[in-house]
Amino acid sequence: MSIELKNVTKAFGPVPAVNQVTFSVKEGELMALLGPSGGGKTTVLRMIAGLEMPTAGDIFIRGRRVNELPVQERNIGFVFQSYALFKNMTVAKNIAFGLKIKKWKRPDILSRVEELLKLFGLEGLEKRYPHQLSGGQRQRVAIARALAPKPSVLLLDEPFGAVDAKIRQELREWLVTLHHDLNVTTIFVTHDQEEAMEVSNRIVIFSRGNLEQIGTPREVYEQPANEFVARFIGVMNILDTVVSGGVARIGEMQFPAHDQPEGCLLRIGFRPYALQISTDLALFPYRAILRHSFFLGIMLRLELELPSGLILRSRMTKEDYAQLGLEDGRAISFQIRNYRVLTRESAGLPTEKELSYQLPPTIGEHI
């Protein structure tokens, strides 16, 4: 294990910003700390770096407890959201700073700086000052500076927050490539779920200081641990149903709920792609009107309005849409292929189970 956090808590005043967080990062892993702003993810990153002290709990780097170790001795590379480049130093001096402090020999410093300039595509810019660089170049200098002293961990705070959308995409791909080539354990903070899904090996999801789930992008998407994760990662349709006679109902929708007590409120969620749509009104059990279709490139987002006024969101490829001959205002039939029962947000980690979908018995003959 490269980094381990055990029951780490950080309180600013009475409210904990980070609450009893435990997770570990494997050697060479690319890990995302994901969550809405104010979720505590940056505080976790700063505690690993030693820029904040945990109120309680232990932090280990490569098996060594580092709680009392000052930031200078933790051998980490930290990239600030604003990059925090030294304004009064050139690119080359920025990169060489950590090496000079660590008393490297001059020829070694020169060759290391040379190597990093080349690796980061910064050749020819070594004599420039930070204010003479573009946003993307500044970020690369910041990462090169952090990596120069060969840290055991690279920590990045919102690395793509300060650049525009197009460069951001390039930088994401570049970070993955860089990580692949250098294989240094990397943790980055982001509030953008798409970014976390695309870049990282595993994701740690935070909300209000609590760790909600750890898993690969696929795990957190397909098996969200609770409603917060389900809502935060991707789009989910969420319905509040009431159980009566072993069936959870809302409007015309019904879900089997044999083991739930009568009258209990059940929250049910399903992804847009779980909806199967047909223009043959007799094919699927539920009816709806296609209210709007939004064109998103190769996918379309569809809004279905049920007779009861419920709105559901669905997704479909351009080809399927054309093949079905769909258009706004068209009446359709649909079914839900799979769904989950979600706990309430406050209920913490999961007790729910996935129910395999069965058609309600009254309309089962249609298929």
Added chain:
Amino acid sequence: MASPIKTRLRAARNPSCRSTEESPVVKWLLISIALAFCLVFLLLPLLNVFAQAFAKGWRYYLESLCTPDAWAAIRLTLLVAAISVPVNVVFGVAASWAIAKFNFRGKSLLITLIDLPFSVSPVVAGLMFVVLFGLQGFFGKWLDEHNLKIIFAVPGIVLATVFITFPFVARELIPVMQATGAEQEQAALTLGANGWQTFWHVTLPSVKWGLLYGVILCTARAMGEFGAVSVVSGHITGQTDTMPLHVEKLYNEFNGPAAFAVASLLALLALLTLILKSLLEWKEARDLARAQQPAPPDSKAKPQMPARETTR
């Protein structure tokens, strides 16, 4: 016929004639009032200093500057500045560092205290030191027993000057340090630098112009201070007379040209300060403009790394 079109044409030709601006008459009136005021109250007296100084010719001017008493006053003034400016630089840097980087109880009290010398009359400041260190003062007896002299001696003058020039460096540095923020320093820490290395390589270079500006103002005031120094010095000619005190003494002895000769030195110092200050401000503005201009286009938008498909 003043048609609307004509009016609009005139407005287009004269860009200052907009609804949000005053009429040209008001504008020129205000400018000339300000100019006349500056001329009468600032420029004329300044020119008069030099005119009076040279009233009896070059020779007399040089002679009055070369008397032993004048020399002693000049030497003492330089000595006082040479002690009090470094003291206030150290204090100013420490105070502004503490105020800009940390949150602590009594922070606003400290800021108010730093401003105290600005709000207290210099004469009162001088009297405070007499009450503390004078023969009848709190420490007077103890000092007398140990044969230490503060009031009516050089240490008293230095103390009074340090008090008066206390705020200059700190006041200049606090906003600069607050604007720089703590992130560059934290970056230095993560790269292994200790506190002193961080201060020397990162903090100091980023506030150097503000610091220099504070030092210039501090020096000018340290050399020119009259009120507080006058109370504590005792006016012993050749021993505890600084330049401003020497000017007053010469003037009271009806030696106008000699008084103005020494005064002209102080005026020159003031002019030099103003020039240095303007130069620094100009340089700062240029640096700021350079830092804010859009970055040059990203010549290598794509890092030169093997492009790899990263689809998941």
